Amino acid sequence: NAGVTQTPKFRILKIGQSMTLQCAQDMNHNYMYWYRQDPGMGLKLIYYSVGAGITDKGEVPNGYNVSRSTTEDFPLRLELAAPSQTSVYFCASRDSSTDTQYFGPGTRLTVL
């Protein structure tokens, strides 16, 4: 089991560029989440999904989009990168039988 994997590990973007952060899990979990982590602020929920084809906004969704075409994959799209999106992004999936979220290693994004 690879668990939750994220690519890339690091990325630098220019203002206005777009990119997709990839997330995949091999645990057959229906629930998946995207968080951003800023220093001293904890983690904030961006978007979540309860299954393939179903997504919903979290606390800080502006500037982001998601899709969920398969159980395994949950990509996060930034359309017009802004300096405020400089952050570390974590993807997670949840085992609903134990109510435990499993986190990926993160993607460190810098927007200049």
Next chain:
Amino acid sequence: AQSVTQLGSHVSVSEGALVLLRCNYSSSVPPYLFWYVQYPNQGLQLLLKYTSAATLVKGINGFEAEFKKSETSFHLTKPSAHMSDAAEYFCAVSDGVRSQGNLIFGKGTKLSVKP
């Protein structure tokens, strides 16, 4: 609405000393409570969780936490700190399936362990 407050953004202890990291929560329904640990440049790892069973919860690496409803607290403790415990610790609250399992995190407490 749910919220989590972690008292102290930085805590420093000596090796072998008691570790106490404080977490208070606010929830209008019986909460599920979690402690996660994050080592430098890594993702979060579950330490322990409370989901309405025993109020004293034991986790990995010798950590434990006690759910106290009257104090709305879920403090994390370890009797004897080890150098390898140096990390950032996050308390989180969920109302279970009512919120699709969404977690609300505290701002984190960075634990330093002095030799």
